[in-house]
Amino acid sequence: MTTVALIGNPNVGKTELFNRLTGMKQKVGNWPGVTVEKKTGKCVVGSGSGEGSGEELEVVDLPGTYSLTAHALDELIARDYIVEEKPEVVVDILDGTNLERNLYLTLLLLELEANLVVALNQWDVVRKRGIEVDLEKLSELLGVPVLPTVATTGEGVEELKEAVVKAATAKEREKRRKVVMGYGEDIEALIKNVEKAVSKDAELSGKYPPRWLAIKVLEKDEKVLKLVENSPHGVEIKEAAVNKKGGETK
Ligand SMILES: Nc1nc2c(ncn2[C@@H]2O[C@H](COP(=O)(O)OP(=O)(O)O)[C@@H](O)[C@H]2O)c(=O)[nH]1
Ligand SMILES: [Mg+2]
Numbered sequence: 001m002t003t004v005a006l007i008g009n010p011n012v013g014k015t016e017l018f019n020r021l022t023g024m025k026q027k028v029g030n031w032p033g034v035t036v037e038k039k040t041g042k043c044v045v046g047s048g049s050g051e052g053s054g055e056e057l058e059v060v061d062l063p064g065t066y067s068l069t070a071h072a073l074d075e076l077i078a079r080d081y082i083v084e085e086k087p088e089v090v091v092d093i094l095d096g097t098n099l100e101r102n103l104y105l106t107l108l109l110l111e112l113e114a115n116l117v118v119a120l121n122q123w124d125v126v127r128k129r130g131i132e133v134d135l136e137k138l139s140e141l142l143g144v145p146v147l148p149t150v151a152t153t154g155e156g157v158e159e160l161k162e163a164v165v166k167a168a169t170a171k172e173r174e175k176r177r178k179v180v181m182g183y184g185e186d187i188e189a190l191i192k193n194v195e196k197a198v199s200k201d202a203e204l205s206g207k208y209p210p211r212w213l214a215i216k217v218l219e220k221d222e223k224v225l226k227l228v229e230n231s232p233h234g235v236e237i238k239e240a241a242v243n244k245k246g247g248e249t250k
Pocket of ligand 1: 009013
């Protein structure tokens with residue numbers, strides 16, 4: 001069975017897609033320790049001869065978020081689930097009519113090194129409005145599969161399921177190109193510094209992507225700073241985050 005988490009900004013059609021995927025086979029509970037609702041469900045891929053046909057998916061609905069900071073409970077739940085539980089695939093659902101805003105979360109998920117499949121939902125509205133989206137180009141730029149969907153009618157949903165099964169295979173994961181968002185020369189130099197220090201802690205850097213940790217240290221992310229404080233290399237990591245040219249970075 002493949003575990004797949006659904007994530008997206010509020011109002012993109014995540015609930016609609018979750019319901020379409022899982023139908024009546026849903027379980028509702030809470031995320032551990034908090035009263036935020038957690039929905040999970042199951043679905044079977046395909047019925048015919050398509051790729052991954054007969055494969056079962058465990059679908060986890062993550063809270064709708066715009067970002068993945070440690071400041072908001074919803075965002076932290078989503079982020080912790082992805083970094084701690086490492087679902088085999090994360091489906092990032094975008095409102096296809098609002099790519100500019102929606103792609104911010106996608107970039108954060110790439111930074112988190114989630115194994116992404118992007119669903120461009122509301123594709124019917126995209127079509128109706130005559131918005132042109134170059135799916136191939138977008139997929140190439142992000143380095144992940146991009147599929148158009150209409151959650152309300154089910155259009156594209158079977159293809160999405162097949163793409164999820166495919167993305168979960170070792171072969172596809174090995175092939176996956178790491179797309180790195182550059183922050184400019186000065187910040188990149190700092191990121192490299194911190195990444196180097198972080199990598200000395202095998203446990204920490206084995207559990208979390210080192211570049212992601214480095215970026216979070218530089219952002220002074222509360223949760224990551226706590227992880228760093230508990231590291232035997234904590235002092236070194238914090239020192240690496242200090243700009244040698246003077247002062248600490250913001
Ligand atoms: N036209 C169209 N409407 C959609 C689509 N997906 C969701 N919706 C509608 O968009 C609204 C928000 O959907 P919902 O699933 O609640 O979004 P969520 O906040 O991401 O869970 C609802 O009115 C849905 O019926 C779609 O693909 N096409
Ligand atoms: Mg919803």
